[in-house]
Amino acid sequence: MIKKFDKKDEESGSGSNPFQHLEKSAVLQEARIFNETPINPRRCLHILTKIIYLLNQQTLRRMCYLTIKEMANISEDVIIVTSSLTKDMTGKEDVYRGPAIRALCRITDTTMLQAIERYMKQAIVDKVPSVSSSALVSSLHMVKMSYDVVKRWVNEAQEAASSDNIMVQYHALGLLYHLRKNDRLAVTKMLNKFTKSGLKSPFAYCMLIRIASKLLDETEGGHDSPLFDFIESCLRNKNEMVVYEAASAIVHMPNCTARELAPAVSVLQLFCSSPKAALRYAAVRTLNKVAMKHPSAVTACNLDLENLITDSNRSIATLAITTLLKTGSESSVDRLMKQISSFVSEISDEFKVVVVQAISALCQKYPRKHSVMMNFLSNMLRDDYKRAIVDCIISIIEENPESKETGLAHLCEFIEDCEHTVLATKILHLLGKEGPRTPQPSKYIRFIFNRVVLESEAVRAAAVSALAKFGAQNGDLLPSVLVLMQRCMMDSDDEVRDRATFYMNVLQQKQKALNAAYIFNGLSVSIPGLEKSLHQYTLEPSEKPFDMKSVPLATTPITEQKTEIAPVATSKLPEKLAPSRQDIYQEQLASIPEFQGLGPLFKSSEPVQLTEAETEYVVRCVKHTFSRHMVFQFDCTNTLNDQLLQKVIVQMEPSEAYEVIHYIPAATLPYSQPGSCYTLVRLPDDDPTAVSCTFSCTMKYLVRDCDPNTGEPDDDGYDDEYVLEDLEVTVADHIQKVLKPNFGAAWEEVGDEFEKEETFALASVRTLDEAVGNIISFLGMQPCERSDKVPENKNSHVLFLAGVFRGGHDVLVRARLALADGVTMQVTVRSSEENVVDVILASVG
């Protein structure tokens, strides 16, 4: 069969691939001609080509690995190969030498490398460029495997770096940097030398620019440093590759001012009119980057960018348009959007994401344009790039309340015909959250119930949950929702039936508190924590029912953070439920016997620095709050290499009625190895409102001097102490953030039994934004309903905060703010516990 095709191909003449139907056994048979004497070079060459071609194809790939493996075992033959290659690499024929070196290094290992070390050193400084380059590049490949051997060739590489050949220069520089990159001083010296002497190779210049900008970044060198001057001087290099590398390096530097950017931007501007597409692309892509931080710096290029929006390379056109969208005025938005719609189907997925992101940014800049953009996006939804767009629409809805109804309507249309289970459930969740609070909730019911009828199990279950929220929020819809629920209870899937039955029973109670707790706001505990607590509970049979309040709370609220739009390439990773930072602390603390019996860990603070940077000892403290105790964890690092510290504790003197009950020392603290010691403190029982306290802290320890080189300590030591900065415990340490997706329902759930209200004047605060920020960080509570974002040009704002107080009591705060010569704030606090309300109000005042 194959033969026949072959013949036909040959007959038809052109278009056939002589290698297409190669059979490996036939090729091996042909390989016999290697045995002929005299050898026929032309035929051998042809067969070797066939072999390499076959190796390139997938069928023989694995066979090839097998062969190499088999060959590697037969060491005598490797020696034959090695010795002939060694002979070739030192031979007279220059054409063989480079490839021989590269082939040899590919099959050699560390022990054999030492055998050929002498040849390698000679080859690196060989006067034939191809030999020298081959040796340098092969050395670079081998650094990973045999760093110690290659390190000895630094002097040869140094010599090669001053070669006249541009590629040898480049390779030598690359190898030198690779060998020295962990030694900042050596890198600096090397840079100084080469930036002064000047190199011929544009490739080497690019490498130098990269090394210089990395060094600038690491040393946080200012832009007056000679390194920055060097990079800037490269903008005047005569090779475009170098100029572009320098411009790109400057643009990517953090904290560049517009003035420092200007020269880079003007060379990029020149490149925009280059006849080379790659150069235009590089330029506009970099300008796009500049426009994100410094739109004004790019305005000068607007004219050049306008010329690129019709570029035949759609990537360039897209980048030009999205850049203009960032720098242009509101009036140009319509025109640009029209232009981009004309070729949106031709651009690659990566750039569709760029477009969508640019639009998302634009919606925040020009909220009035939301209808144009919504239309554009929903047209794009018919393409296959749905995920990013749905995310974008959702973020617009969340940012801009006015767009909510149009956005939800577009999304409803979308799920009518959506095969993505994940997207459908996401949208249903959003509909459940936002839909019930729109003026006409009934119009969404139809879309949601259609999902129950038509979709897969996961989507049906999400639809049931969404329906329940409509029933819970809107009394007049409740009877119809109950009818629909009844139908869902006959679903074929267990999960859907369970949810329907559960919601049915909750809804029939018609109690707001139940609705809030079980339909709107769900659980706020940490999932790994819940699993552990339940497991513990089953191990120790007890009469008491399981107490949810004993479960640690989830530390990071899962939703309502900014919806981030990730490129699809990265989002294919499965999301794992990693243990949170707090779960890790919980584990660590539980392993210390003194801390058993404290109950579950309630909250761990962010680390607080108790020393200045760059002091002898670096100490930071993490405050762990339990229901009746606090544990202070001091992470200490000894930065003196001539000291070994032992029995390290941090002594604490409280200003209030807090009682220190236990010090747990860090046994030893050798040079630069962090260790932790702990102090256990009991919170005052009699006065629950005493939540804030200041501790003066002193670190006490036994010093043993030691030899800085060996770390061998002296036999005797002496006691010493070191005064640390004071540590504050504030009300925020007693409250854990909890997100209530539906704050109103939670507010009703807690009820007004212990409601208190007070008015404060915040004289020192100038803006509402500042006031909101201050309150959130002071109370350490979670802002709900996106109320942390103050709309522009408003004189009043309402902030909703939710949290759980130590001991498991829900606490909710509603703060009404008004702006007039400073900010006036009316705070209303609700909680299930009266003390908590008092604590909050007392601490605010």
Place this chain on the structure above:
Amino acid sequence: MDSPILVISNLFFHDGIMLEPSLYTVKAVLILDNDGDRLYAKYYDDTYPTVKEQKAFEKNIFNKTHRTDSEIALLEGLTVVYKSNIDLFFYVIGSSHENELMLMAVLNCLFDSLSQMLRKNVERRALLENMEGLFLAVDEIVDGGVVLESDPQQVVHRVALRGDDVPLTEQTVTQVLQSAKEQIKWSLLR
């Protein structure tokens, strides 16, 4: 107030990632024919470890590039520079942070070297008749992802394939070939 605008687009350009200065520039060199079938493919790192992924990537590249002659594109997070001639498509692929002009230099060098070797006759049939020249040329231009040479004259000189039959007087080379052949044969027949 411009902070949210920043947050969104930075994801795309990996803001703040300081790339390690390195000589490893090229991720892959590909040559496809006008049906998108692979004539030559060399991948220098494990971005696409399996042949299946490689073929899928090549298919994607071909679909996105064969209709337009626009030299450069961003695909699957990689920068692709390309060039077509009659019935051949040449691609050089690097990271999206790579200097585009450097990749372009590699592509131009490859194309110009082949053009000289094939006497300006850069098309599928001529290339297939000179596969060995192609293998050797790519080997001289890129070694393990490092740009080895960017001057087509030098490459052609080093390949030195055209002209007379290379005299295989060096006995050592024959030895190598012989033992390699023996080993391949034995391991396959085993």
